[in-house]
Amino acid sequence: MPGYSSFIMGKAKAATKSDGKNAGEGQSPNEKNEKNPPEEQVAGILHPETPLVEDERDFSLRPRTLREFVGQTAMKDNLAVFIAAAKGRQESLDHLFLTGPPGLGKTTLAQVVAHELETDFKVTSAPALDKPKDLAGILTTVTEKTVFFIDEIHRLKPTIEEMLYIAMEDYELDWIIGQGPSARTIRIPIPSFTLVGATTKAGNVSSPLVSRFGITCRFSFYEQPEIEAIIRRSAGILKIAIEDDAAALLGVSARGTPRVANRLLRRMRDFAQVLGAASITRQVVEEGLKRLEIDALGLEKHDREILRIIIERYHGGPVGAETLAISVGEVVDTLEDYYEPYLIQSGLLQRTSRGRLVTDLAYKHLGLARSQSDTHEANGFLF
Ligand SMILES: Nc1ncnc2c1ncn2[C@@H]1O[C@H](COP(=O)(O)OP(=O)(O)O)[C@@H](O)[C@H]1O
Ligand SMILES: [Mg+2]
Secondary structure, X not given: OHHHHHHHHOOOOOOOOOOOOOOOOOOOHHHHHHOOOOHHHHHOOOOOOOOOHHHHHOHHHOOOOOOOOOOOHXXXXXXXXXXXXXXXXXXXXXXXXXXOOOOOOHHHHHHHHHHHHOOOEEEXXXXXXXXXXHHHHHHOOOOOOOEEEEEOHHHOOHHHHHHHHHHHHHOEEEEEEOOHHHOEEEEEEOOOOEEEEEEOOHHHOOHHHHOOOOEEEEOOOOOHXXXXXXXXHHHHHOOOOEOHHHXXXXXXXXXXXXXXXXXXXXXXXXXXXXXXOOOEOXXXXXXXXXXXXXXXXXXOHHHHHHHHHHHHHHOOOOEOHHHHXXXXXXXXXXXXXXXXXXXXXXXXXXXXXXEEEEOHHHHHHHOOOOOOOOOOHHHOOOO
């Protein structure tokens, strides 16, 4: 049975790590090349899409337990119940679907769930699962109740996705042995595991897959006091002294995103050090944000550029996502997943069926006046 043994023996290409300590982004090298973001974006403080090396270094910043996990209260409270119930019944937790913009804690929560369940944790990302044997290679090594995390689950290939359906539902693997007329399918039982799937694009996940998740957690941007709490927590762990009003000011510019908050904190530590301040004071933060060209709403230069381009070249919109992406030199995915959610959340941009529109607030924020030819519909309609 060559097929059978090759997948049992074959080493899965997928980047699996089960030490529970990794930064868990699980991206394959290919994946990084494929979506290779522009230099500027990698360097950007506020761009939570691509984890920076230093994010991975700071394992210590990742909350380990639900108790340490700041914010997302309603979601967390429900999860605590489901986890306690599953543990009480000595069953695996139902499959868990995590959606939301980058940097809000999806990977972190997956690890927290494994920790709370006191189970193994395995991580991969959809683009790393190229062939069915890559998935089979992982699923045949999971133990009972393992938390198996697949990042970017909207990018699964159809063949892998079908295999996953059966694994999720029946805890079995369909495996084809042989070729041509003599080929037959055998079903191999696997331990009952918990799949945790994360995506920034919930809309792109097929409905048969979505329907197989028993629990859905939708992440929303963090409230100001929560972000401040995260900044103070991280400062404590990194042993950085930060004054309360400095943390508050920094929190405003963190776009409701923990990954951004942590990055800004590290940069402010650099500024404090170079400016010779003993701790991060409000003055250090003011100076630091100015130097990084981050404004009071937490927008970076490129965010403002996007708004400006819509206003100056497209009369405030509507402009289609594709056209806009080309105009601002981004791929559509980056524009939609990273830039737009926060601009929308801040009330600066609207997504409509005919394209993107800036709001009055965007004009005001940039200090630009609406000209006669500019559209006014953005503020009257929702879509
Ligand atoms: N609820 C939270 N409380 C404290 N820190 C958090 C929280 N969520 C995320 N973080 C921090 O933000 C960083 C990014 O989170 P991550 O889970 O990688 O985001 P995502 O997977 O959604 O892109 C983590 O390294 C962690 O330190
Ligand atoms: Mg992640």
